[in-house]
Amino acid sequence: MQPINIGICGLGTVGYGSYGVLERNQEEISRRLGKRLCVSHIAVLALKDGQEVGDVKITNDAMSVARDPDVDILLELIGGTEFAYDLILEAISNGKHVVTANKALIATHGNAIFKAARANNVIVAYEAAVAGGIPIIKVLREGLAANKINWLAGIINGTGNYILTEMQSRSRPFADVLKEAQGLGYAEADPTYDVEGIDAAHKLTILSALAFGTPLHLEKAYTEGISQITPEDLQYADELGYRIKHLGISSISDQGIDLRVHPTLIAKQALIAKVDGVMNAVLVHGDAVGSTLYYGAGAGAEPTASAVVADVIDVARRLECMQEEQEQIPALGFQTEALRETKILPIEEVVCAYYLRISVQDKVGVIADITEILGENEISIDAMIQKDPDKSGQDHNAISVIIMTHEIQEAIMNKAITELEALDAVNTGITRIRVTELGE
Secondary structure, eight states: OEEEEEEEEOHHHHHHHHHHHHHHHHHHHHHHSOOOOEEEEEEEESOOOOOOOOOOEEEEEEEHHHHTTSSEEEEESSOOOOHHHHHHHHHHTTEEEEEOOOOHHHHHHHHHHHHHHHHHTTOOOEEEEGTTTTOOOOOOIIHHHHHOEEEEEEEEOOOHHHHHHHHHHHHHHHHHHHHHHHHTTOOSSSSSSHTTSHHHHHHHHHHHHHTTTTOOOGGGOOOOOOOOOOEEEEEEHHHTTTEEEEEEEEETTEEEEEEEEEEEETTTTTTTGGTTTTTTEEEEEEETTEEEEEEEEEEHHHHHHHHHHHHHHHHHHHHOOOOSSSOOSOTSOOOOGGGGOOOOOOOGEEEEEEEEEEEEETTHHHHHHHHHHHHHTOOOEEEEEEOOOTTTTSOOOOOOOOEOOOOOOHHOOOOOHHHTTTTTOOOSSOOEEEEOOOOO
């Protein structure tokens, strides 16, 4: 029986993990597939200590793998966007099917990649690009295909979730926990993509396109990080019955599609509020199935390799039944001609409730001034907490006022915050965190 040959480009954590799973589980995979998968060509700058790949052909030229006539499926596990994009286009033009774990690449160049794949009648699979070992791409594309998806929300970056969990449970400041996360290998030396929500925005862009049948629109995703969250915010949220999580949220309405990543207050009893540490979870609401939650490891060599190899097996199965002019399952779950350009709502048009932390001078009338401004902007208060002055700080007359509002449009809230910050008794910088009721 002729084996299906795999070319791997990149032998880092995910690449070597995928090689290991393919080798270790070769017998089990053959039983499922009815064919043998064989790693025949690997592109890597240099093997690291302890990496063993047997007699597989090794090169430092990834393009040679994309052009190798003996390679059937190319695994792009290099990362980055520009070279990886060129590599995948080269593989596609040479008739090779592609598996990638590269969320930034799919979110940025996915529309062009899928177009090229259709033109060359090959498959591009990317399950490992979102939430590591959680098969959320397959869920949206296949498992929930009978549903009209109403909304989805997810903890889709383990680094940010670990930081918020540690800040919550041990009352530690952001900077200290970030440093610890870097020491443990959970955060990169430059943690910007994780803590500022960029990594989550890549993943949310993909999930939203799959859920609502639109092209990928990374540039329209609203992104906000967690670096300004304090232990006090987590404590005050807890007193009000909430947890703060860094969520990616997307929903569809008659006005358009909501596409945003930001810190969010969620009721403590919600299942997703209980997802801690480096774990990921995605909550999806379909009209027929209702709310379903998908939970698991969102990163790491073995969980991500699990998704990569599952894609390889899926591609291998589909090779036998691909029609000449149309792949069996469209890349974004909807037929290409049925993808709809739908308005992505700017954050100013989003409607939600808000948590506000306002540092004010302990003066008579300041609370009345705050409530008057909120009232003039038709912002209704749901709850309010006034904290005693912090005698340990430099300003003994400063107090924190915590306000929970009912739902209001973001543009109106922006106007009210500007007016509040102009009050003489209000200290600089009002902390605003959005509140989401997920309806689990």
